[in-house]
Amino acid sequence: MAKVLTSRKENYSQWYNDLVIKADLAENSAVRGCMVIKPYGYAIWEKMQAVLDRMFKDTGHSNAYFPLFIPKSFLSREADHVEGFAKECAVVTHYRLKSSPSGGIEVDETAKLEEELVIRPTSETIIWNTYKNWIQSYRDLPLLINQWANVVRWEMRTRLFLRTAEFLWQEGHTAHATREEAMEETIKMLGVYADFAKEWMAMPVIKGVKTENERFAGAVETYSIEALMQDGKALQSGTSHFLGQNFAKAFDVTFLDKTGKLEHVWASSWGVSTRLMGALIMAHSDDNGLVLPPKLAPIQVVIVPIYKKTEELAVIDERVEVIRKSLIASGISVKYDNRDTHKPGWKFAEYELKGVPLRLAIGPRDIENRSVEVARRDTLEKKIYPVEGIADTVKALLDEIQDGIYKKALDFRDNNTFRADSYEEFREIIASRGGFVLAHWDGTRETEEKINQETKATIRCIPLDPVMEEGKCIVTGKPSPRRVYFAKAY
């Protein structure tokens, strides 16, 4: 087969870049740092959205939409928040253009905005400013809102899906009467993300708390799900924040509780972005291309006819139509590619590159034997199956693939999660093979920063379901109640 991708071994990040382009997921646009998500890539994102949206609704949330523009003054209301985002904000300063003497077009300096508008890097401020008017009583709580939106963070260096200046995401913003309830919501949504990653993306994740260093600007506590990529680097795939009363205080959002006492509300916010696309790509794919979990694949089964003459194709078309209908009846998404403009071998390679979980090939031999050749994308294994009961066969195989790639990803993570009991050992693992390293840490910012500077590894999270184990910090030797996850990160 003609090689179209750089191999992972050769250059992992080049492999990733090649794959995104060659699998037709996205490409760089004329705007620096901003990508064009192509139809095939967007189809995957839409499937993710549909599932997540259902999960949010099932946990009591409603969708709403808030403006793209945020008055500059809003951003500065919460001190940590502004500090965290100020360096990467795009700002709108004018509202009109005029033709320039040189023949082009230029900003009309007379059309300067009274108050400049920031393009949302996240929507806490505009949302809490709005919530102020929505909440008066404990009867208005909890307020459980989600929005699907684009946001802009002016990044220095960007990579398709993993870090782009503009990206798509959802952001949940909830308001609660009590601290406990807001915290419960924070953890619940982290759980939703972890379930989604596992059940739909077939990607195992670690749930944990972020250290102070990695905390969201304006949050009291940040939780995340962390996944391990095939190059041994961790990818933060979703975050859920307990915001305490920080934004309620900044925007003066209060309510009267049952006893008639005026209180600030408690808040959470949580989000996942198109970065999940990057995670999905890197979690399962190989040197032949994308490997998609059947549950998120836009096309679950592709059927390729093999024929010499058009008369043969007519017979195959007929047989395929029967198969196609039975698959659709079983809720399987099928594409029959009977284009005459490409050869079977070309199509095989193409759909492999695009990660279609199953490929059915039907030729004269199969017509004769009432059989189909079925090729699995995950194992590249080919087998002949009878046409009879093909829908059940396919269904079973899709389930097997979904489970199989999860298992494979889990094994990979297990085989690349290490325990280090000395700093020496720690440095050796991080430098040589990467992966997650579980080690004791004394809980201080200084130690974390020292480790980061010396090894490039960061604390990904403090696991939520930790095995409590007394130990000593690998750097300072001070006591530590449990191990935390370290890794180099995206």
Next chain:
RNA sequence: CGGGGUGUGGCGCAGUUGGCAGCGCGCGUCGUUCGGGACGACGAGGUCGGAAGUUCGAGUCUUCUCACCCCGACCA
């Protein structure tokens, strides 16, 4: 923002001391092919990133400029 690099058909690239702008892929037409990215013939497609300069003559030399990529510092 520091360090490095690249701009030449749609994509990937070559272009020697300055002398007719090329190759591969892709694209179009026709024919033979079709169970793992087929082959042949013919064909279309370029203000060589932009501006100024040197020269009889610039893709090539000089100056300026713009864009993008890679490596760092910052980030989901």
